[in-house]
Amino acid sequence: MQCGMARSWMQSRRDTALSAPQERELDQHVMECADCTAFGRDLRLVDSWLQQAPVEEPAANFEWRLKLRLAQLEREGRQPALPARGANWRPWLQFGGAMATAALVVVIAGSQWLQSRPAAPDPAPLAWERSNSHPSPDEVLVTPLRDERRAPPAFVGPPSPPSLYFVGAGDSSVSALDSARTPNSLEAR
Amino acid sequence: MQPMSALRAGTGLQELADEQLMEVLVAGNKAAFEILVQRHKARLYSYLLRLLRDPTEAEEVAQEAFVRAYVHADKYRNIAKFSTWLYTIATNLVRNRIRKTRSAPKLLSLHWGHDEDDDREPIDLPDPGDRPDRVFEKSELQGLVARGIEQIPARYREAFVLREVNHFTYEEIAEITGLKLGTVRSRINRGRGHFRDAMEPLLKRLRGTE
Numbered sequence: 001m002q003c004g005m006a007r008s009w010m011q012s013r014r015d016t017a018l019s020a021p022q023e024r025e026l027d028q029h030v031m032e033c034a035d036c037t038a039f040g041r042d043l044r045l046v047d048s049w050l051q052q053a054p055v056e057e058p059a060a061n062f063e064w065r066l067k068l069r070l071a072q073l074e075r076e077g078r079q080p081a082l083p084a085r086g087a088n089w090r091p092w093l094q095f096g097g098a099m100a101t102a103a104l105v106v107v108i109a110g111s112q113w114l115q116s117r118p119a120a121p122d123p124a125p126l127a128w129e130r131s132n133s134h135p136s137p138d139e140v141l142v143t144p145l146r147d148e149r150r151a152p153p154a155f156v157g158p159p160s161p162p163s164l165y166f167v168g169a170g171d172s173s174v175s176a177l178d179s180a181r182t183p184n185s186l187e188a189r
Numbered sequence: 190m191q192p193m194s195a196l197r198a199g200t201g202l203q204e205l206a207d208e209q210l211m212e213v214l215v216a217g218n219k220a221a222f223e224i225l226v227q228r229h230k231a232r233l234y235s236y237l238l239r240l241l242r243d244p245t246e247a248e249e250v251a252q253e254a255f256v257r258a259y260v261h262a263d264k265y266r267n268i269a270k271f272s273t274w275l276y277t278i279a280t281n282l283v284r285n286r287i288r289k290t291r292s293a294p295k296l297l298s299l300h301w302g303h304d305e306d307d308d309r310e311p312i313d314l315p316d317p318g319d320r321p322d323r324v325f326e327k328s329e330l331q332g333l334v335a336r337g338i339e340q341i342p343a344r345y346r347e348a349f350v351l352r353e354v355n356h357f358t359y360e361e362i363a364e365i366t367g368l369k370l371g372t373v374r375s376r377i378n379r380g381r382g383h384f385r386d387a388m389e390p391l392l393k394r395l396r397g398t399e
Binding site: 011015038042043045046049050052053054055056057059060062063065066069070146 | 195223226227230231232234235238244247248251252255256259260327330331333334335337338353355359374378384385388391392393396398
């Protein structure tokens with residue numbers, strides 16, 4: 001066996017096992033060749049040194065900075081598309097169904113409450129101030145716009161659901177509100 | 190959605206394999222990604238440091254690799270290991286970065302674009318003093334090994350580190366690097382040869398003490 005082949009086999013068997021005959025042939029050559037013996041020893045030494053290759057740690061705040069970046073992505077709307085393929089959609093359907101039922105109940109209750117409400121003191125058109133957050137569940141502020149001589153804003157009780165009842169601010173919304181009231185409720189106090 | 194840190198990892202998440210954690214992440218549990226980061230950040234950073242040879246650059250690329258893995262989690266297909274996928278992202282980022290710096294004006298390329306082959310030298314060993322047979326401290330040896338890896342030309346270093354340090358299989362390295370299997374084997378063998386050459390002074394010293 002030539003030394004070149006022996007050294008090639010010594011290197012390759014680190015990744016792929018040699019056959020039994022190849023192993024015997026290699027061992028026989030190594031026993032007879034001092035240079036290949038030294039080469040084999042060097043290979044084993046180098047391999048053992050590589051096992052000691054240091055694993056460097058990134059900076060201590062690496063994970064914290066990564067979390068900040070991911071939070072920023074979420075604020076920008078670049079979060080991953082979760083849940084994705086293979087997700088179980090049944091819980092989402094059940095949740096959606098429950099929300100729809102709850103919304104329907106609120107609408108029905110709200111319309112009944114509006115019909116039974118006492119008359120507002122000011123027959124002038126009122127405008128709901130739209131806000132980005134939902135009104136408090138306990139109260140809503142009715143803010144008259146046109147006439148500053150009117151009484152200060154009065155809390156008139158639990159709100160109707162603006163997102164479902166009103167398409168948007170404006171006269172059509174006010175007509176919808178007014179049309180829900182009985183004629184008697186429109187009389188000034 | 191709540192930030193990732195607002196979720197608490199379930200007691201069972203730590204026991205899950207990487208691929209299972211990805212499924213949990215895609216299902217909406219972001220705590221799974223925290224665990225993946227903890228598991229892989231050090232080895233990924235080490236790999237990138239050995240390619241880029243700059244701690245700041247290595248951290249930036251590592252961060253970007255994790256960000257991309259997170260943003261595109263829904264595209265991960267369980268036919269490959271998560272680590273293979275992550276390292277593929279990181280390796281492509283490194284190549285893009287090196288490509289950009291090579292096309293940068295000359296002044297910038299002085300740091301990045303120099304021919305690394307010109308820097309190849311065997312490692313310098315610490316003076317043994319009166320004790321030529323002294324055993325190297327572990328930290329000393331680790332430093333010598335790190336310098337030895339740095340001496341490997343970049344062309345071979347990528348595959349060499351993936352195999353010898355990160356212990357990927359040849360097939361995984363082929364997938365990560367986009368190289369053919371034969372090319373991977375060839376580059377790893379060449380890398381081993383260069384590493385042995387770099388460590389020759391230490392080998393000689395050890396032979397001399399026998």
